[in-house]
Amino acid sequence: MLSQIDLxxxxxxxxxxxxxxxxxxxxVTEALKVVEPILEDVRTRGTEALVEYAARFDGVELDHVRVPAAHIEAALATQDTEVLEALTEAITRVRAFHEATVPPATEIEVAPGARxxxxxxxxxxxxLYVPGGLAVYPSSVVMNVVAAQAAGVQEIAVTTPPQKEFGGQPHPTILAACALLGVTEVYAxxxxxxxxxxxxxxxxxxxPVDIITGxxxxxxxxxxxxVNGVVGIDAEAGPTEIAIIADSSANAEFIAADLLSQAEHDPMAGSVLITDDPDLAERVEVALLRRMDATKHLARTKEALSGKQSAVILTSNIEQSVAVADAYGAEHLEIHTREADAVAARITSAGAVFIGEHSPVPLGDYLAGSNHVLPTGGxxxxxxxxNTTSFLKAIQYIRYDADAxxxxxxxxxxxxxxxxxxAHGEAIQARLDGPS
Structure with missing residues (x-):
């Protein structure tokens, strides 16, 4: 199923x-031709255009684009208790990590009187954009909102596609996540x-907002x-992807399960195994075929794994595996090798690195505490x-006294x-010469 590249x-x-x-x-260039008229239409016609596009693309007749606060709060009551408990734990861990990574202010004196x-x-x-489509993503609400809150952002607007099965409102689990986070400005x-x-x-x-993420x-x-330049953006996210560096010590069943976990996202998802052990590659292929037969989303999983974006890459040694991984620049990179920490320390290009067989990507998708909105496509x-710096501006301050x-x-x-x-020099000289 997975194609093979022998290096x-x-x-x-x-x-x-x-x-x-x-x-x-x-x-994306071709897609620009589609979206530019839509963007201009919304800019000029506003709510009227939003309602028309909801009818055309989502099949819903919107009574209101902004979700009433009462609907957001009511969504909590419809949720399974275990889902709410899991979301609450995710929020706690993601918040702890992001608050710890807010960069501190820096102040130095480069010379006497020169600060x-x-x-x-x-x-x-x-x-903050939260996708709809083939799955429901309350976890994306958590990742976007908590990072912004940890950075100190005061106004947060969440937008997510309206759902026909919920009367044109966003999915109630999305709304429940917003309620848990105290977000009251939500758009369908x-x-x-x-x-x-x-x-x-x-x-x-x-x-209008200052930055759009998600x-x-x-x-x-x-x-x-x-719209980049009108506002800031985080990135142009593409289909999800996973790469796994593995050697002969790796567990083929774990690898197959992890490759499959990303393939179920989207028919365009990428699943890549990088290994110097051909026997492991064969065992992974066998495990993949068996697991795929039992997976819920068989059609899109099969398309993703057999697509040109997925492959097994055979390497000569771990050094070449690291070089291949850096060239690929995976959104998610797992390390299933001996001395996995040392291998991970050599990686220079990856959105997030998952070290060891007990740190699979789905952990990072939900509850590790790291952020799952990561760079794709290399x-x-x-x-x-x-991360928090996505929502922060670095402002420099200069204070020199006369002697400095x-x-x-x-x-x-x-x-x-x-x-x-x-004239630049004259502005300095005027001060050096003193008051006239």
Whole structure:
């Protein structure tokens, strides 16, 4: 089922490896042509456009785009107690980790009387997208909202597609997660139209936000690209992916289960095994076939595992496995090897690294405490997962006294003249010369 890429005895550069590792076909550029008219329509017609798109794309007639606060609170009463307990535990762990990772302010004196500082300031208002589609994602509510709250954001708006089976309201489990987190501003809007609403604002309904975060389909990703610059965005999320580095010590059943766990998300999901043990690869294939026959979402799982975005990559040794993993830059990377901590420490490109056989990706999806909104499509080479700094601005502060300025003033004048910007130097010289 999984295709095989044999890199044994090949000495390939990082660039060559990036051209070889499996990728799906996701064309955000083409999707832009679809979403740009929708974004403009929402910008100009506001609520009227949102209601029309809900009817066209979601098959619902909206009485109100913003979900009444009473509906959000009422959703708690419909939830299974065990689901609420699990969500509460997830919130506790995710909050603990994110509050611990808020960067501290920094202040130094680079010379006598010359002080510099950097402080992290939260943006005022954020829009958080929670996808609908093939699954229900209260966990995405937790990941987005808690990170923003830990950063100190004061205004949080959540938007998520309306559901026909719930009378045009978002899924009640989504609403229950919002209620647990104290979020009262929730919109029944999905796709490009919701991104337009958040970016441009809609009179009488929704104020524009400063940053939009959260995963979505290719049309959501394209919409975020289109409004980037009008607002900040976290990333253009693509289909989910998992890569696993494994050696002969690995448990084939665990690996098969973990590859399958990501494949059930989406027919375009990527599942990649990187191993220097061909026998392990064969055992994983056998376990995958057996597990797949019993899985609930057989059709999309089979399509994902047999697609060009999924493969077994055979390597010569653990060193080459690490190089392949860095070239792939997985959203989720599991390490199933001897001395797994040491192997993990060598990884430089991954959204999140799951170390050892008892740290599977689904743990991070829900309850590890880390964030599951992570870079996809190889962008982990230069991008990070959602975290508190996604909602923070670093502001620099400069305070020099007269003596500190005098100690470097001549050098500033010299550099200003070297750049043919004499007025810059004159602004310094005016101070060096003293009051006229």
């Amino acid at each position: 044994r005895d090949q000495n390939l550069s990082a660039r060559e490896l990036r051209s070889i590792v499996p990728r799906g076909d996701v064309d 510099l500082a950097q402080r992290w300031v939260p943006v005022g208002r954020v829009g 809007a999905g796709g490009a139209q919701s991104i337009g609403m958040l970016a441009y604002g809609v009179d009488g309904l929704c104020d 995963p979505g389909n290719v049309y959501v990703a394209a919409s975020k690209r289109a 962008t982990a080479r230069f991008a990070s997962g959602l 300025l005098a100690s470097v003033g001549d050098k500033v004048v010299t550099l200003a003249n070297a750049e043919n910007l004499p």
